[in-house]
Amino acid sequence: MLKKNTRKISPMAKAAVSHYIEASEQLNKESAQEEVVACRTRAQALLLTQAFPTLRDEAWQYTKLVQFVQNRFEVAHLTPQQHGLTIREVQSFLPPYQAIKLIFVDGVLDKALSDDCTALPKGLSIEFTREAVQSSSEVEVWLEQEDLVNSEPFGVLNNALLAEGFGLKVAENMAIETPVFVLNIQTKLNQISVLSNRVMVGKNAELTLVEHFVTLLNEAEQEGVEACTNVVTVMDIAESARVRQVVLQQQSDLGYYFHNQFIFQSEQSDFNSFYGGLGSQLSRHQNHLFMNGERIENSQNSACLAHQKQLVDSRTNTQHTQEWGASRQLHKFVLADSAVGVFDGMIGVARAAQKTDGQMDNKNLLLSNTAKMNSKPQLEIYADDVKCSHGCATGQINQDQIFYLQARGISKPKATEMITKAFLMESVETIDRKDIQQWVAQEFSEALLSGAYFKTDTATE
Amino acid sequence: MLLTIENLQAEIDEKQILKGLNLDIKPGEIHAIMGPNGAGKSTLASVLAGKDAYEVTAGSVMFDGQDLLELGPEERARKGLFLAFQYPVEIPGVSNKLFMQTAVNAVREEQGLLALDMFDFDEYAKDKIELLEMRPDLLERSVNVGFSGGEKKRNDIFQMALLQPKLCILDETDSGLDIDALRLVANGINALRSESRSFIVVTHYQRLLDYIKPDFVHVLYDGKIIKSGGFELVHELEEHGYDEIIQQSK
Ligand SMILES: Nc1ncnc2c1ncn2[C@@H]1O[C@H](COP(=O)(O)OP(=O)(O)OP(=O)(O)O)[C@@H](O)[C@H]1O
Ligand SMILES: [Mg+2]
Numbered sequence: 001m002l003k004k005n006t007r008k009i010s011p012m013a014k015a016a017v018s019h020y021i022e023a024s025e026q027l028n029k030e031s032a033q034e035e036v037v038a039c040r041t042r043a044q045a046l047l048l049t050q051a052f053p054t055l056r057d058e059a060w061q062y063t064k065l066v067q068f069v070q071n072r073f074e075v076a077h078l079t080p081q082q083h084g085l086t087i088r089e090v091q092s093f094l095p096p097y098q099a100i101k102l103i104f105v106d107g108v109l110d111k112a113l114s115d116d117c118t119a120l121p122k123g124l125s126i127e128f129t130r131e132a133v134q135s136s137s138e139v140e141v142w143l144e145q146e147d148l149v150n151s152e153p154f155g156v157l158n159n160a161l162l163a164e165g166f167g168l169k170v171a172e173n174m175a176i177e178t179p180v181f182v183l184n185i186q187t188k189l190n191q192i193s194v195l196s197n198r199v200m201v202g203k204n205a206e207l208t209l210v211e212h213f214v215t216l217l218n219e220a221e222q223e224g225v226e227a228c229t230n231v232v233t234v235m236d237i238a239e240s241a242r243v244r245q246v247v248l249q250q251q252s253d254l255g256y257y258f259h260n261q262f263i264f265q266s267e268q269s270d271f272n273s274f275y276g277g278l279g280s281q282l283s284r285h286q287n288h289l290f291m292n293g294e295r296i297e298n299s300q301n302s303a304c305l306a307h308q309k310q311l312v313d314s315r316t317n318t319q320h321t322q323e324w325g326a327s328r329q330l331h332k333f334v335l336a337d338s339a340v341g342v343f344d345g346m347i348g349v350a351r352a353a354q355k356t357d358g359q360m361d362n363k364n365l366l367l368s369n370t371a372k373m374n375s376k377p378q379l380e381i382y383a384d385d386v387k388c389s390h391g392c393a394t395g396q397i398n399q400d401q402i403f404y405l406q407a408r409g410i411s412k413p414k415a416t417e418m419i420t421k422a423f424l425m426e427s428v429e430t431i432d433r434k435d436i437q438q439w440v441a442q443e444f445s446e447a448l449l450s451g452a453y454f455k456t457d458t459a460t461e
Numbered sequence: 462m463l464l465t466i467e468n469l470q471a472e473i474d475e476k477q478i479l480k481g482l483n484l485d486i487k488p489g490e491i492h493a494i495m496g497p498n499g500a501g502k503s504t505l506a507s508v509l510a511g512k513d514a515y516e517v518t519a520g521s522v523m524f525d526g527q528d529l530l531e532l533g534p535e536e537r538a539r540k541g542l543f544l545a546f547q548y549p550v551e552i553p554g555v556s557n558k559l560f561m562q563t564a565v566n567a568v569r570e571e572q573g574l575l576a577l578d579m580f581d582f583d584e585y586a587k588d589k590i591e592l593l594e595m596r597p598d599l600l601e602r603s604v605n606v607g608f609s610g611g612e613k614k615r616n617d618i619f620q621m622a623l624l625q626p627k628l629c630i631l632d633e634t635d636s637g638l639d640i641d642a643l644r645l646v647a648n649g650i651n652a653l654r655s656e657s658r659s660f661i662v663v664t665h666y667q668r669l670l671d672y673i674k675p676d677f678v679h680v681l682y683d684g685k686i687i688k689s690g691g692f693e694l695v696h697e698l699e700e701h702g703y704d705e706i707i708q709q710s711k
Pocket of ligand 1: 476502504
C-alpha cells in the first residue's frame with residue numbers, strides 16, 4: 001500500500017481518475033444501499049492513489065493504456081438515454097440457437113429487448129445488479145469479493161461504478177439446458193459500459209452462459225465507435241456443478257474491453273470456458289481461477305484474431321489448491337499487420353495439490369513481419385507429485401501449405417484464410433456444444449472472409 | 462503443342478539449377494523424365510507449377526497457347542496444369558473434402574461452370590474414390606495429416622482425377638508405394654489418359670513405366686536434358702546406369 005501511495009500519477013491520468021470518481025460520486029447520490037455506497041467509496045480511494053497502470057507495471061508492459069487514459073468515457077448507466085433500438089436492429093447479434101436472452105445497450109439492461117425473466121426454466125433465477133444495489137437482500141453477493149475484485153485496476157473501476165449487470169443463480173441439482181445469452185451492444189461514442197456480474201451455480205447443477213460484446217455501427221461511424229466495456233464476473237461453482245462459458249468479443253476496432261473473471265470451483269466441479277477475441281483496439285480478458293476442492297476439472301481456451309494496430313491480451317491465473325485437479329488450456333492467436341498479442345498464463349500448484357495435472361499451450365500465427373506476440377506461460381509448483389506442462393510456439397504461416405493449395409487452383413487469400421481458420425478452429429472446437437461451437441466458428445469465418453486480414457496484392461506471385 | 466519449354470534457366474537462392482532446358486509436349490503424349498538425384502527434376506516441376514522461391518532467369522514456357530511464366534500458381538492450376546508432389550504437404554485442420562471441393566470449384570469457375578455444393582461434390586467424387594479405392598475416412602480427415610506415405614501419393618492422384626487437368630506432372634509419385642498401391646495409381650493414370658491430356662512422369666524406376674508405357678523418355682542431368690528416346694531408353698538405364706550417358710554428353 002505504502003508503495004502505491006508514492007506512485008507518480010501523470011496529470012492526464014489524474015484528470016481521468018477524477019472524471020470517474022465524479023461519476024462514482026454521482027451514482028452514490030442515486031438511491032443505493034449503504035454497503036454499496038461504501039464499496040464504491042473505497043474503490044474511489046483506491047483509484048485516487050493507484051490511478052491506472054502504466055508501462056512500469058509488469059502486468060501491463062505490453063498493454064498500453066496511454067490512449068485509454070486520454071479518454072473521459074461517460075458512464076452510460078448514469079444517464080440512461082433512449083436508444084430506440086428495435087429487436088430487428090439487434091437481430092444480427094443474436095445467436096441462431098435457442099437461448100434465454102439478456103440484452104444490454106451501452107451497459108444498461110433493456111428489459112423490452114430481453115426475454116421475459118419471469119418465465120425462466122425451473123431452477124434458474126436472474127436478478128439484475130441495478131435492483132440488487134438499490135434494495136435487494138441479495139446485494140451481499142455483489143460485495144462478497146470486493147477486495148479480490150479491487151486487486152485488479154479495472155476491478156477497482158468496476159466497483160467504483162457498480163450499478164449494472166446481472167446475477168444468475170442455478171439451484172442445486174438443476175441442469176439448465178437452454179443457454180443464457182447475454183449481449184452488450186455499444187451504440188454511442190465515448191461511453192463506458194460497466195457490468196458487474198455474479199453467477200452462482202449450486203451443487204450438481206449445470207449452466208451454459210454465452211456472452212457477446214458487440215458494437216452497432218451507424219452509417220456515420222463506419223470507422224468504429226470509440227467506446228469502452230468494463231466487466232467483472234464473479235462465479236461460484238459448487239460441488240459437482242458444471243459450467244460452460246463462451247465469451248465472444250467483437251466490438252468495433254476502436255473499442256476498449258476489459259474483462260476480469262474471478263471463478264471459484266468446489267470439489268468435482270467442471271468449468272469449460274472459451275474466449276474469442278476479435279474486436280477492439282485494446283482488449284484484455286482475464287481469468288482468475290481458484291480450484292478450491294479435490295478432483296476439479298476445467299479448461300480455459302481462447303482464440304484471438306487481430307489486425308492493423310489492435311492489441312489483444314488474454315490471460316489466465318489458475319490456482320490448484322487441492323489434490324487431483326486437472327486444468328487444460330489452449331490459447332491461439334492470429335496476428336496480422338501490426339497487431340500485438342499478449343498471453344500471460346500462470347499455473348500455481350499449492351503444496352497440498354498433489355496429483356495435479358495442468359497443461360497450458362499457447363500457439364500463435366503471425367501473418368505479417370510487423371505483428372508481434374508476447375507470451376509468458378509460467379508454472380509455480382510447490383507440490384512434488386504433479387504433472388504440469390506449458391508450451392509456447394509462434395510461427396509464420398507455412399508457405400509450402402499455401403503453395404500446395406494454390407497448386408490446386410485456390411487463390412492465395414483463400415488459401416491463407418483456410419489455413420488460418422483451421423489454426424483457430426483447434427481452440428474453437430473445445431466448445432463442447434455443437435450449436436454454440438458452430439456459431440462461434442461462423443463468426444470467425446465471416447471475420448476472416450471479410451478479407452481484412454490478408455493482403456490481396458500478393459495473390460499472384 | 463500443349464507445352465513448349467525453350468532454354469529454361471532457373472535458380473534458387475542464387476544457385477543455378479536449370480541450365481537451358483528444352484522440351485516439347487503434344488496433347489496426349491506421355492513423357493518420362495529420369496535422372497540422378499539432384500539433377501533438377503523436382504525443380505523443373507516446381508518451376509512449371511509456379512513456386513515463387515525459384516527465379517526463372519532465362520527462357521520461355523508456353524502452355525496451351527499462353528505464356529505460363531506470366532501466371533500465378535493458382536491460375537496455372539485453373540488452366541489445367543497439375544503437379545503431383547514428391548512430398549505432399551500436411552495441412553492440419555483443413556478437411557480433405559473441403560479442400561478438394563474448394564479446388565474443384567475454383568477450376569469450375571474458371572471454366573464458367575456453376576459451383577458444386579456438398580451433395581453435388583459427393584456425387585462427382587464417387588467414381589474417383591472407387592477408382593483409387595480411397596478409404597472414405599481419408600476424405601473426412603485433415604489433408605494428408607497422419608496419412609501413410611503411400612496414402613499421400615494416392616491422395617494426390619485422387620486430386621488429379623477430380624481436377625481433370627490438361628497436363629499432369631507426376632514427381633516420383635511411384636516412390637514409396639507398395640505393389641498394390643502402385644497398380645492403383647497406374648490404373649488411375651491410365652484411366653485419365655486421353656487424346657488431349659498429357660503427362661510428365663518423373664521417376665527413378667521402371668516399374669511404373671511398365672504400366673503406363675511412356676511415348677518418350679528423357680534423361681535430365683545437371684539442369685539439362687542430355688538424352689531423349691523411346692521406352693527402350695528405360696531398359697538401357699536400368700542396365701548401365703547414368704554414367705555412360707553422362708560421359709557421352711560431355
Ligand atoms: N534452397 C536451395 N538452395 C540451394 N540449392 C538448392 C535449394 N533447393 C534445392 N537445391 C538444389 O537443387 C538441386 C536440384 O534439386 P531437385 O530437388 O530439383 O533434384 P531432383 O532431380 O528432384 O532430385 P531427386 O531425384 O533426389 O528428387 C539439388 O542439388 C538441390 O540440392
Ligand atoms: Mg525430386
